[in-house]
Amino acid sequence: MRIDLHTHSTASDGTDTPSELVLGAAAAGLDVVALTDHDTTRGHAEAIAALPEGVTLVTGAELSCRIDGVSLHLLAYLFDADEPELLRERELVRDDRVPRAQAMVAKLQELGVPIEWAQVARIAGEGSVGRPHIATALVELGVVPTVSDAFTPQWIADGGRAHITKHELDPFTAIRLVKAAGGVTVFAHPLAVKRGKTVPEAAIADLAAYGLDGIEVDHMDHDEATRAHLRGLAADLGLLATGSSDYHGSRKTCRLGDYTTDPEIYGEITRRATGAFPVPGTGGRPA
Secondary structure, eight states: OOEEOOBOOTTTTOSSOHHHHHHHHHHTTOSEEEEOOBTOOTTHHHHHHHOOTTOEEEEEEEEEEEETTEEEEEEEESOOTTOHHHHHHHHHHHHTHHHHHHHHHHHHHHTTOOOOHHHHHHHHTTSOOOHHHHHHHHHHTTSSSSSGGGSSTTTTSTTOTTOOOOOOBOHHHHHHHHHHTTOEEEEOSTTOGGGSOOOOHHHHHHHHHHTOOEEEEEOTTSOHHHHHHHHHHHHHHTOEEEEOOOBOGGGSSOOTTSSOOOHHHHHHHHHHOOSOOOEEOOTTSOO
């Protein structure tokens, strides 16, 4: 089985629609794909409706969190999307995205960048606006060569010249809420140092003791030495070690299935989840 547990669609900051994403998963030879848009589940219904035979969809979301001033992303799988408390927190994060992005555009203008809010809004479309949309605008303007080059202290990385903080969940609260909604939690790309400051391992241990289920080990932002270190850390802390592409369509260079999760780990995730179940593809027919 080929299993990719971290992807994004136009419901947040990817460039593929949810339908295109699940069809792309089939074309890439994936058996299982998780749709984990930032702080939203809006793309799930479309993905399920278009899900081809032979592909199973894991519903999820990537939750924006912060601990001791450091941003972290928590992948939440197979939770009840209608659970009121978790839904309310996701809405608070989403509602803060537009004013935050507008403030970042204003900062960039102060730095002499000829960026306009209309440009960013056009790029975001119907998705939840975020930094990747601003980064794409900077690429369009020729300010930086790639989206990744925008995520530096010079521009919009955490603490960067044009960075603005947003409403983010406390990760302990996020773990509690996801578990209460029957879901499973995995710390996304925990040592992606290119993105800025990372969470210390002592904090990861605290999160594990509180109920974190796993950490994302095999990821494009982790080199081989980092992956080996994280695999050892996962074993020491009793955490599941996952792998995934963090696919964003054409916004990033990674492809669907570039990194995958072991089937035994996937089986344990589905065993622990009680809020929702993986959805088998029916070729676009009603299940």
